[in-house]
Amino acid sequence: MRSRAVREGSVGLLALVAFGIFSLGALWLRGLSLSGQSYEFRLEFGDATGLQIGTPVRYRGVNVGRVVAIRPQTNTVDVSVEVSPANLVIP
Incomplete structure (x- = not known):
């Protein structure tokens, strides 16, 4: 009986770790930063053809x-x- 509880607990822990790794990977692929160390500024263009949200x-x-x-x-x-x-620093 005890080995079944250990096995179920191990499977649950493995599922949580896998979900965490998947979530962090998804954030990384979308370019989101968990550290929050970035800054935002606005640019003004006369024509922004080809720009999309997420463009590098x-x-x-x-x-x-x-x-x-x-x-x-x-x-x-x-x-x-x-x-x-x-x-x-961008001059």
Whole structure:
């Protein structure tokens, strides 16, 4: 009887660990950061053709962030960009 309880407990623990790893992997693939060390700023474009939420932001060929919001205005498009890590300096 005891070995059955241990086996069921082990299966439950394994399922929780697998779910946790899957959740963290999904967050990582979506580009979300658990550390929260990023900053967001707005850019204004006359034409934002081809931009989508989630589009990578590159600086000198290196991914430094992603597009988090696109807001069309009357004559321009406001684009919110999240850059991480927060200590990255872009001149």
